[in-house]
Amino acid sequence: MLRLALVFAMGLMAPTSVLGAERSLTLALPAAPLTLDPHQISTSPEFSVVLDLYEGLTSYGPTGDIAPGIAASWSVSGDGLTWTFQLSPHARWSDGTEVTAADVVEGFRHMLDPGTASPYAGFFFAINGAEALNNGTGGREGLGVEAVAPDRVDIRLNTADPAFPKTVALPAAVPRPVGRSSDQVLYNGAYMLADVRANDSYRLVANPHFRNAASVSIQEVVHMVVTDPNTCIRRFRVGDVQVCPYIPTDLALSLSDELVPQRHIPEITAAFYFAANTQRPPLDDIRIRRALNLALDRQVVSDQVLGGLMPPxxxxxxxxxxxxxxxxxxxxxxxxxxxxxxxxxxQLLADAGIDPENRVKLVLAHSTLGDDAALALYAADQWRALGVDIDFAARDFSAHYAMFDEDRDYHVATFGWISETRDPISFLELFRNDGAYNKANRTTGQIDQLMAQASQETDVTSRAAYLAQAERDVLDSETVFPLMNVRLVELVSDRLSGWKETETGLRLTRHLSLAP
Amino acid sequence: MMLVASVTFVLIRQAPGNPLATTFAGQALRANAAAQVGLDRPILVQYTDWLRHLARGELGESMVFRGQPVRALIFDAAAITLQIAVPALLLAAGLALGGAVLAAAASGRARRWAGGLAVLGIAIPVFVTAPFLALVIGVWLRVLPVAGYAPGDPTYLLMPILALALPLAASLYLVSTQALEEVLSHPSIRTARAKGLGRLHTVTGHAFRAAAIPVLSFAGPLVAATLLGSVVVESVFDIPGLGRVFLDAMTGRDYAVIAGTTLVTSATVILTNLVADLSYPLLDPRQGMTRETG
Structure with a gap:
């Protein structure tokens, strides 16, 4: 009654939902995409939109497994260095023209061009001539991607990579149309961009020329920017959005009873760590690093700090x-x-001259986003009892991650990592002494040699063995304190089907369907 | 205005973090990207380049939203913010000034209650009132959209306007009542009352005009508070306005957008103060006269 009275008093109609038709879906994005150029994207919201608009040689199946994309099949040479992709005769751009091998070659060349500044270029440095093209010392013609026939592409690698079909599923590897009018943006994915409201919403409609258009159930998808998780939950409750992709742990643990059944917690291939700065005394002493590592109880972190949502x-x-x-x-x-x-x-700390009477002070740097602060507080509490006091250095997300490359003003720092390729190398790469990341600021250990040996290995089992040795090397150096396997907490409408758990967290709308 | 924008231009580059830190993994890729957006050049070169763009009425390109002109980003967003800020200011002015006039004419007890409510309105921050309104009106009662923005549909703007207006109205009410009380204690007003003029008539006919000057001098801070409040309101209600653009730019260290929004917002506040200053003689002709001395 009150509601009716208010409607009439204010002279308003009840709001209409964003949903117009049964086959229209609205997905929330936790941040605005910075670009929709597939060769320039890097963030999760950009992946969500762009994976609906484009596909590469390979694509993602309903459970995130690698499936045929514009390539119907692929094979690798005996030495593991040349991959051949046979294009599907049904692969089309949104204007109905065929996706050709020349388009694929142009896609790789454009993505690796230094002028494009693709954040994902480094993922493709295994291709002959890719690194040289990207750093400006080589030309486009020297790139090992060749159209050997109008419907066949050969890609030559400088090191074997059994996971290469996963790499070419990334949006950075999608083709780029050549020889067409430049004023028309073409798409080769299941959807076409119909309407953009900058920093607000992106409306996509089904692409009638998509190679498998008949299998697409949802005819319209709106990717809507909803930056505040609380707002997303409210919009979810009234049916404005059918998926909230990121719910922070504290909110996930306090959801109302009606929402709990619609809470999904898929496990993704992601990890959260503390990195110890091995170049900054006193953490150049392995005894102190090991003591700090020993003091952290991963089960307590999982059960009590993170409410049982994140496995240790x-x-x-x-x-x-x-x-x-x-x-x-x-x-x-x-x-x-x-x-x-x-x-x-x-005992280790006592040997290093530290005890509750002779205390030491360390800087623990953490991001203000997500669960970082809670984990930092837990660690500080554990370490304080051992004679180690903590100065917290809280920075926003951008400043925190920039710190690893700038002043490295920390003894211990939080950081998380996610892999779209599900390759163990994605994580071990972070701790190479000669790598681009070197989160722990290490200079010792065998990891560089082991990783180099793994990259030369064509046999999957032998490669895995080298990588396992590299992991052992990192763990034994006590430079990283692993804490949790990261899970995403999502709200997914019970009207939506096909929302399967994927290890990469990547999903394609074309695999989903929505009940009326 | 230029000083504010220039200081922002320099200071934000000294803050930790940069526009490429979280996007580009690895120093080689980051160095290449920095060259593409011109961040590899000395800060003085970047600054003179920015000034050159500014002289042509341009604000450069976003360093995070690849290739997007800052001017278009800001002006498109500002057009949306204006749809909330202007009605919120008008609503706040209506509530505050109307309330102040009524309170001046009312009993002391009613005035104390109204004053208490206004203090409460200031004390409760907008990041509390805005979600509360969204929950009650949007989720429980479902009479207005809980969040979002649809061009041409004013129903999406009503709650943001209300959330933004309430604390502004509270501040303005306190300023107005104080100004009115001072004017009402003036001998000329006491004389008018002694001649038998009613309290309400005294307030509306004589005191209100005199009290408007101190209220008008509050216009600058009021506009600044409106722009600040819009950052929170736009975030809570998913409005793609200037507040959200600024917040995103700060989070992503989009130097060009930060400098652009600072320039536009400081220009708005300065312009408001200027208009207020120029309006004084309209309300009190003595303010426009040159006083002779000696």
Missing amino acids: LYGVVPRGVEDYVTDPPRLDFMGRSPFDRQREAR
């Missing part, structure tokens, strides 16, 4: 990777009692 992590490589050993290396103290671990930690 005892290695560098999280769950969900492919082509890896079945029994990966783990922290050697996994399974030991808290009392036992604390005793060893105290």
